[in-house]
Amino acid sequence: MWNFGIPYALKHYLDVIVQPKYLFRYTAQGPVGLALNKRMLVVSARGGDYSADSPYHACDFVEPYLRTVFEFVGISDLTFINAQPLDAGGPQVAESKLIAAEAQARAVAAQWCD
Numbered sequence: 021m022w023n024f025g026i027p028y029a030l031k032h033y034l035d036v037i038v039q040p041k042y043l044f045r046y047t048a049q050g051p052v053g054l055a056l057n058k059r060m061l062v063v064s065a066r067g068g069d070y071s072a073d074s075p076y077h078a079c080d081f082v083e084p085y086l087r088t089v090f091e092f093v094g095i096s097d098l099t100f101i102n103a104q105p106l107d108a109g110g111p112q113v114a115e116s117k118l119i120a121a122e123a124q125a126r127a128v129a130a131q132w133c134d
């Protein structure tokens with residue numbers, strides 16, 4: 021997370037690939053995603069804590085934005101692992117949050133490889 025949103029390099033990448041005829045197309049019924057039958061795992065790192073029970077939850081523009089973009093292009097099966105807080109809680113909290121995120125990633129991988 022950079023300034024409550026995604027880093028500019030990732031935004032640039034999305035601007036390159038999310039274009040009509042690449043990842044979606046316009047039809048008489050409206051825009052239709054072309055990235056079908058896919059699932060996506062998004063792993064994000066945040067300095068602060070924006071989890072559901074945090075007072076800063078509404079400031080998380082990363083997950084809602086990425087959900088909007090990827091659902092728009094047809095990927096509805098989205099899983100998020102948000103490692104947080106990695107700065108605000110100090111190194112011990114960061115280490116425990118990274119260990120938890122890795123465990124979540126391993127659980128998703130095991131589920132997907134079944």
Ligand SMILES: Cc1cc2nc3c(=O)[nH]c(=O)nc-3n(C[C@H](O)[C@H](O)[C@H](O)COP(=O)(O)O)c2cc1C
Pocket residue numbers: 021022023024025065066067068069106107
């Ligand atoms: C330019 C910049 C802006 C940042 N803005 C935020 C922010 O708005 N909220 C937050 O929680 N952390 C913010 N951070 C901290 C990073 O999200 C955090 O350190 C994260 O762990 C970095 O992950 P990385 O080392 O994989 O890039 C910012 C970091 C940078 C460099």
